[in-house]
Amino acid sequence: MRELELYFGPQHLGMVGNFSITLKAEGDRVLKATANPGYLHRGFEKLMEYRTWIQNFPLVCRINVVEPDHVEMAYAMAVEKLAGIEVPERAQYVRSIYLELARVGSHLFGLWAYANMLGFDTVAQWAMYHRDLVLDLFEELTGGRVYHIYIWPGGVRRDFPKGFKDKIVTTLHSIGGCVPDYDAAFFNNAIFHKRASGIGKIDQRRARELGATGQVLRATGMKYDVRKVAPYAAYDKVEWNVPVRSDGDAYSRIWVVRDEMIESVHMIFKLLDCMPEGEVFNKPPNPFKWKIPRGEAYARCESSRGEFGAYVVSNGEDKPYRVHFRTPSYPHGLIILEKLLENANIADVGNTMISLYVVAPEIDR
């Protein structure tokens, strides 16, 4: 049979945008897949070397378009480590609640993408609507819907506005009330189960060798979650579970996402209940005169896609000397994807791609 070269994306429903795969195929079987990032032309890490520590915040949040908050958190934690800034206790709780809201919003977006790609349009519309409700909360809290620039070194920019706690509870209850509908229409749907089980299967040993984190690893049965193994913010203050599945396929990954959303909502309620009063911001020095002592720091957090890290080097100036982000989509999208697509069916390429939860801007920083 004749060997064909097929260009998959960047304009494709099964693609997350700004990313493409070159497939070498024989019939409908993929022989070899090559991931092609590089459609974004940004070089943020280089740009950050030309801007002050605080001026970098509007840049970092754009590294992950879907959930900018974890990028802010990783960068802010690295700067705090370097400069030795303490964060008030209330701010830790506010950060955790805010990051969990971001996780719910991001997972709903991921659900939209997955459902949309498989043709479950109704579920996709629900997910987008519910994500919008979460974005309404962000708008009230920070003024921005998508990019928030809320977490700063030393805490968060402002406290919750009056009545905000009740709004979080109401919104999350109205989303949570629809979980049975989601289950019936999507997660427990026989058509979805047939379409997703066994797709993009990876076992735990292989996932570890290839540097997987997040859902990709947890769907193979390992309870590895940075929030649990290296707690930051207020994640060690309340009880919560790490959802896992054991099959390692697309179906398991999306179920881990579903369970994680529910766990996040429960966690937000618990955090809201035991939140202390007090300050939320230890103001850092004047941003234009702020020089951070020579040194380096690596800080990491668990974004909705896996382990997100920031390696920051200072040489004593008012600007970073070098910044490098460790993004979860990097190993998932560049190496695991290529391996999983070998010998796959062409019809499953989009399915595998989206179930790995890759977001292209994270790769092409």
Added chain:
Amino acid sequence: MNEGLKEKLEKAFPHAAITSMRDTDYVVTADKESVLSLLAYVKDAGFDHLTLISCVDWIDEGEFELVYILSPYMKDNEQISGNEKINLILKTRIARGNPAFQTVTHIFENAEPYERELHELFGVHFEGHKRLIPLFLERAYDIPPFRKDFDTRRYVKEVFDNIPAIQDIKA
């Protein structure tokens, strides 16, 4: 870090300097000859998750610093040992004039895209890497763009000033 590992490392690699920065970050500075054996050693000692490979251009000192950040995966699903929170930052320096180093893809398979990135953005050549093909860039720059002597502003000026502005084009 558990004290045992620190002692073991010091014993096995007497030339490597081990400093702890904070409770969870440990920096091991080694010469470039011992990096590969160090990486294999710490992998066996439990640090089996290569999180990131980075590069810092110390232009004044004429050196590139390669940075390998490692942390352990969980060994037991039901119990967190406490080692998982440790970031082991392994650093080594190579000459800027001849930026070449051995690949670590045979120790950590997921090093492949990181090394490709550093090859492209810093011009560091990794010997033994099977696929040092372009990752992000479309153009061949005279200086790899993430090096400190690559001036982004000068580059923009040189490239875009040569394209005439719309009002300058005569009908």
